[in-house]
Amino acid sequence: MSRKQQLHRPGPPPGPPADDTGCAILHVDMDAFFVSVELLERPELRGRPVVVGGTGARGVVAAASYEARAFGVHSAMPMSRARRLAPHAVVLPGRHDRYRAVSAAVFELFHAVTPLVEGLSLDEAFLDVSGALRRLGRPAEIAARIRAAVAEQQGITCSVGVASTKFVAKLASTRCKPDGMLVVPADGVLDFLHPLPAAALWGVGERTERTLDRLGLRTVGQIARTPLATLQRELGGALGRHLHELAWGRDPRPVVPEARDKSVGAEETFDTDVDDPAVIRRELLRLSERVGARLRDGGHEGRTVSVKLRRADFSTVTRSRTLREPTDLARVIYTTACELYEASGLERVRLRLIGVRVENLAPAGTAPRQLALDDIGDGPPESAGGGTGGAASVDDWRAAERAVDQVAHRFGRGALRPAALVRPAASGGPRGASDGGPREPNGSDGKRRG
Template sequence: MSRKQQLHRPGPPPGPPADDTGCAILHVDMDAFFVGVELLERPELRGRPVIVGGTGTRGVVSSASYEARAYGVHSAMPMSRARRLCPRAVVLPPRHDRYARVSAAVMEIFRSVTPLVEPLALDEAFLDVAGARRRLGRPAEIAQMIRAQVAEQQGLTCSVGVASTKFVAKLASTQCKPDGMLVVPADGVQEFLHPLPVAALWGVGDRTEEALLRLGLRTVGQLAQVPPATLQRELGNALGAHLHELAWGRDPRPVVPRSPDKSIGAEETFDTDVDDPETIRRELLRLSEKVGARLRAAGHVGRTVSVKLRRSDFTTLTRSRTLREPTDVARMIYVTACELYEASGLDRVRLRLVGVRVENLVPADQAVRQPTLDEPETGWREAERAVDQVSRRFGSGAVRPAALVRRADATGGRDEGDTR
């Protein structure tokens, strides 16, 4: 690492600070986020290989501790392979409602610094801190402050890339993981980029990487020296031009603030294909309970309920319905999901996966509900919020619908819940 690229970790800085002039873009990436959240309640597992993910035969890795990554385990890997690579790993099922709550708290820390926050997922976001300099200091100082606040308030670590563009900031945060900070000066972008492998560029997947390697292009610097017309001829006009710009560190995209939640959903991939409607309805109930809890934890309600039904031949059918009023009530989500399933024409058809999602989200405190004359003072919404309180105290699943209490773990598949 050159003098211009300083890696900062807790404690005294190793040398003179890097020049962050013109580096108003931060990319903050939580370190092994799901695992980190689990270790808050399981501190005895610190230092051990830990994997969060589905435990069924079709389960996949959602997150892995750095101790597990040392064995080659990574996210999206089949759990069966992860267990072979790291048989000593502790495997924990995901708790997406918990991750969503912690993510919301972390994003609030970011928004206390600047309103220009662009979440990419539960565990990462871009920030434009140009407007915060007068109040909070230089970009590198702001990045250190964010890391300290995340550690103090949430007990978690994050890595921060500081650069003049989004692309370089994201690469920088990856380079300094875990628990680090890397500043790439505006006049040191090419020095930082050009030694990296071509796979580091956005838009370079496996097939594109193979094509570049066939051309003898192994580093970003080598790619940067190729005329744009040659890249466009070999890779196509759009991709060739895109990679040429990135190879020189050109990325004009601004940070676009938005809500991190466009929809909230949960899916289940069965261990074996299921054609029993009662089993599928029971799974829709379990998923609706998860989605309702996640909506309430995120402070959102939604008007559109959709179901996803994947057949054994991998063909996928989605059906949706827009409600009269937005909801976060699992009972309403479940009733609608069952009606959509029953109208799909897939009764007694073998299904590999089912999913429930709520879309068209708005903040719950901004939603307008029209009460009816016969509406009771308390109902499903109040009951489910009471369940939320019990779950926060005693853990997820402490209270559940009677239909799920005796549910044999026949599915055993992976919960693929997500917030997008």
């Protein structure tokens, strides 16, 4: 049995209700989220292997149905390999605006239960329901309510782990997938943990697993029974103590609500390597538009703009600049990204991937603004296709971009766009998997999809 199969094999069959006393931590994980959302509009595909991700030569799997996983397909896998493993699978391009909309509706359900919601991604969150017990019942009853509400209101399923700690709750949700619920009693944590494979512990990657295997430590229980000093000698002080604590079920971390995004970014992988600066600038504009829209949708502004430039040989260069004031304007992000690209010395170097990211985020409108001379009569930046417009203030641009947001919310992203992005992209253009979509296998923002 492979490492992945060990971690995702089904949990125990249903039995008498477990004692959920003291188990106020829930981990809710949507089942094959991207695929589940797609099947809402393609119900004829239910029961078939379905893969969501980039469809180009360098596409990457973002999510796979459980039928596709039976063939060995999983997220972050190159799409070319997924097609070889499951040649009859239906491959669908990602629609990330749609996934974010469903995610937002699901999180509204979570917040109706408790204000203590810690989102980990679009499709999973921790909830501390200790304050909702008197109003809604026992933790297992609350978990059942959430599962029923998600299914009824959104038409998709989720799996819920109920436990006394975040670590155990997450393990429980993993082992009851898909469409299940598992309660791990507070006094039964060690009975649950100790038979699990060592790889179930957070912090055990393939390299650490090989070290543990060399030591004969193949289960969590074996790690727990190993002296702390031995673990620290073999694994290092911090990791050794970390695994020792988890192996004994100790995880004191609280649920942290409304964890603020640290950055917002988007990136594109080209179907063929590109060394044309005009094409690169056009894609920087496209990415800046997406990042700006996501900042405004999330109510954020950021002070640091960075670009990621990956060469054909996979070596990656990043450049960043901190602005005088925070921004959520695509115009400002794009201008800065172009300047960073031009200063990188890679304008005639073949690139396979580019990315734009805004960091050092804060709630929009909270930072003091200083009027500068160049804020008045400052025309738009030169577009990717050339040409400039008339004078416009920062407020004018902000009003214009928010008007575009309103059109996008009503008619879909792309209904209104800069003229430079209307022209057909040059040969070797991007495959369109960005702002949270499929990425290079070694790219950022990756996550296992449940």
